[in-house]
Amino acid sequence: MKNYMSILKDNGLKATFQRMHILEVIGMYGHKDVDEIYAEVVKTHPSISLATVYKNILIMSQNNVLVEVPLIGRKAKFEIKKDCHVHLICKECGSIEDEDIDLVDINSLKEVLSNKNFLYSGQELNVYGTCSNCSSIKVS
Amino acid sequence: MKNYMSILKDNGLKATFQRMHILEVIGMYGHKDVDEIYAEVVKTHPSISLATVYKNILIMSQNNVLVEVPLIGRKAKFEIKKDCHVHLICKECGSIEDEDIDLVDINSLKEVLSNKNFLYSGQELNVYGTCSNCSSIKVS
DNA sequence: CTTCATGCAAAAAATTTGCATTTTG
């Protein structure tokens, strides 16, 4: 069980109810876009404003609490920051599943980076396709 | 030298001047967002409308001529479709450099996909950091 | 009690749509 209050404080942010609700929603579902987050949070916190959701998602992304997952042809989703992983993204339904595995050849990558004098700060590997759920629907 | 007319026709799209201009701009610069494309194209084709740029980018993406490159914290850019490659994305200036190298462990990926019954259609590996240009500016 | 966050409404930005006209194949 994660303690969102301490995650926020450890990253220099005040732990407001709004932020904790946002984190709970994202943590519960894994990946959500701004509207989805707002729609969920407003259920238990009816007075929250969409602007607050936007502001908080921005500041929590800047402070290493959240990570934006930009997507082809869709609104970006957000996830709670965690270690390197792969995203399996369904083109049909937009679902994202995490795979906790590192598939990148780190040595070759390091070589490329040093050749280019590129200072690494992070990476994302996204695999697009059709999830099992959507492919079974298509067949039936 | 690529022939954009035949790329369009091969993918079932009419080869209009607008589309070819858009492709020339993207091909020239590698990666551009919608506004940047419009700003360039309008120079040589003043009557083009932004709506036409939007419509064409969408249809060319749907027809495998273009690929959207969604980015953390920025508007998505578009590139001409090409084989699997890696993006080096500068967080400072937003530049994208392509590396024509495959860094993904394909066998492990295949295993993950088959375990999950996930039908693969494509992938993107994005590496974020600071490009040599921006890091030299910071030091000086 | 001081700093930062919220909520609201309004503004700005980004994207999409409808339709009369023009172009492509």
Added chain:
DNA sequence: CAAAATGCAAATTTTTTGCATGAAG
């Protein structure tokens, strides 16, 4: 020619901003 694309303006959708009030540390 027929089908599809353009350009324009208007409508939507998405995101940001300013500011008075309220909450967190």
